[in-house]
Amino acid sequence: MRKTAFHGALLATASTMLYAAPAFAQQSADPDTAQASEQVVGDAQSNSDEPGIVVTGSLIRNRDFNSPSPVVSLGEEQLETSAATVVQDVFKGLTANAGSQQNNEQNALQGVSQFSLRGLGVGSTLTLINGRRAGLAPVSDETGQLFTDANAFPVNAIERVEVLTDGASATYGSEAVAGVVNIITRKKFTGLELTGDYRESIIKSWQAGLAFGQEFDRGNFTFFANYRGQTGAFRSDIDLLREADAMNTIDNVPIGGVYNSGTGAPGRFRRAVATATGFGVAGNTLADPDCAAAGGILRGTSCRYPFIDQRRAIAAEDRLQFLGQFDYEITDKLTTFVEASFSRNQITDKIGGTVLNRTTFAGGFLVPASHPFNYFVANGTGIRYAGPTEFAANPALQAVDVIFFGRPLGAAYDGDAAKDLVTTFQNQRLAVGATYELSADWTIDTSYTNARNSYTRSQPYDYDTALFQTALLNGTFNPFGTAITQPTLIGKDGRSLAGNTDAEINAFSFTINDVGRVTQQAAEAIISGQLPITLPGGRVSLAVGGQWRQVAFENTPDGRRQSGNNGRDEVEPAIPLTKQTVYSVFGEMALPILDRFNMQLALRYEDYGSRGGSTVDPKVSAKLDVTDWFSLRGSYGTSFQAPSIRQIAGAIGNDSVTDPLLGAAGGSFNVTVITRGSDNLTPQSASNLNLGAILNTDFGLRATVDYFTYDYKDLILPGGDPQSIVNAVQAGTLPANRVVRDGAGQLRQVFTEFLNRGNAKAAGVDFNAIYRPGFWPWGTLDLTAQSTIITKFRSDQFAGLDGNGDLKGSRNFANAFGSVPDFKMNLGANLEVGNHAFNVTGRYIGSYTDDQSNLPIKSNTVVDVRYTLTLPGFIGGDETKISIGAINLFDVDPPRIRDRPIYDTEVHDPKGRQVYVSLKHKF
Incomplete structure (x- = not known):
């Protein structure tokens, strides 16, 4: 068990939780300012009138709770103006997102996507649905991390997405190292709503959605269905890729x-x-x-x-999704809920x-x-x-x-x-629970979540x-x-x-069929309320609880893969059903020390058993309201990640490398990367610090700025990137069996292994602002700005751009981190005049370096526009919205990198200009 002096102090503090802590007094705010706050940047406070709602970043079940945690909130309006048809589309609205799974091609991750805050990896960002775990995808990334497929949930069911850009393992457990994404669904929707969307770029896509909600005496029911399809595109359909293949040069340098x-x-x-x-x-x-x-x-x-x-x-994709919710008040004190969702996504490659x-x-x-x-x-x-x-x-x-x-x-x-190469992901999630009011001040919340996700690949x-x-x-x-x-x-x-006839080809050609599945279960109970202790700022609030969760993972490659008797001469062993069980106890206290000074303390103990050990992780947060319009906030906490099942068993992926035998003129080769697992891995840990300021004026300006640091230790990473392994084998510093070539001498496979590989530190600044000028004479105008600046990203294990561990502003091809452009900015303007709404958004990603070729990746600016006409009472409905717009209006190509895949799939989108029309009609 890790334990520091700070842990000890927090453990001592925990004993006082039995006797102290009030909720933070929620300050009143101008309605316009409050609305703007909810739209762009908030302080993680519940806007529900119901008790028992979880505030993102806190376990305190209190409608008046106002957390000091930094949370970016993207509401229904932002989802509409960003033209989101899958959750992945939300990524572009978050400058803190870096190195995420987005435009995967030719690997096992096609069709899935996940947030990656700070470039620290998809396994370091925890995804929740209404404050509870969302489940895991049945595939891992190339670092062996399991993660949530954010695209598994229908967009028309989402009320808002709250992103906690601060480490939260003390509250939620190990995966919340870099932060938390909490998807809040439309629990209170009533009526019938139909939505449709059609768009064209180098591909065509279409979407149809249905939402139905009904309230009754003691509860409500909501149901959402969504279907989305898209055509596929070959490389030659994309100008950038086709031209790169024809030119075979970059900056007039031949590359073969x-x-x-x-x-x-x-x-x-x-x-x-x-x-x-x-x-x-x-x-x-x-x-x-x-x-x-x-x-x-x-x-x-x-x-x-x-x-x-x-x-x-x-x-090509064919995606069908359902989500249903049922809330019922059994008695005046006891309420219960059920959430059930299903998603089937068929990805058809060629x-x-x-x-x-x-x-x-x-x-x-x-x-x-x-x-x-x-x-x-x-x-x-x-x-x-x-x-x-x-x-x-x-x-x-x-x-x-x-x-x-x-x-x-x-x-x-x-x-x-x-021929069609078909992968089908199927996701099922069930969450049930109940809230019981023990007294006027105390409630107990219980829940059980079971998410079963599987895939088949032919x-x-x-x-x-x-x-x-x-x-x-x-x-x-x-x-x-x-x-x-x-x-x-x-x-x-x-x-x-x-x-050659099909029969003659089929005499020696076979279809590989792989299957896999993962189940995540979580059961927890949380008691939350206010203690009979009053501090100068109010009463002390306390939440304590326990959680049991289990991940069961199984992967069965085709028998030909397992034996190595296949066309690529690869051996991928099966992973039999393997379980990882975690027990947790935790507590949190809200201390309103003064009217203008609040503290939040959290402490969590987790036990992973023999393959992960145990840990105690604290977090302390505070907020000082210096004036009515200016506040300071800060937090410090630690986190812990045990080795995943994949990291213990091994993983397989693909990458592009340049053959040192041929040099740059020989071009790049797609190789299979086989990463062996290990039973000797130790957990990785991290600590993070956040210091911020909040400006909330009475003239329509609201802004936050936060400085963050992350300090990772004992990172679990592959033992080397494919390019460095190939180079080292050629130089004779690694054994020849780390690389496999075919009979013609072409590179085919690279072998590495998971290791605990030293430490890494990251730091930067987040800025969010919205301004609603009161002097604007025509309708309502909102001006928004969001930016993330990475000031430091260093490793003591990887050479980096300067040969001394600098990973900032790097594609990070040569290590296991994600691409980290060191400057990103979004600027937007939204104007509403009567029934008309106009939106324009500019997204800028600064230049950074491709560390595979040591060539620059140029900066990139794209502009999105949207116009919406709202028609009340149209054809008998309550409201109809008709929108037209363009994503990447000026059809800007993603900046080019030298080697395949020619653009950075973690950062940029190859689809070019997307023109769309969408319809929403509510009866």
């Missing part, structure tokens, strides 16, 4: 092929020579003579494969000519002289291509055995001809090496370019056709 591979289809050939152990090669190398005609790129003696449309850059890493002879495959479409003949010790015409004219010609270097299928099977074109070689020996599969250029050509045997 961006989307082409030396393992082609058609491929290249050498003469096969029998040896004591099989076959070797001799003589010259020839590219398939039909290389270019069959879709390849001829470079010297190599037929390269242009794989720009082998996979989609943006997958996959074309995949590679076959495991070869049979001399790094390739034997094509015998008897093959009906082998027209290579001897030329000294080497070969030349005679072709079908010469063979027909000279029956005496004899083919020779050759070794084929390439992949079974090529560009002819890409794009629209590619990936075609996984090849069997032995069966592929058999098809070549039998002549039933044609590896030559004639299969594409002359499919009706009759072979040397007088009966075979050159074109």
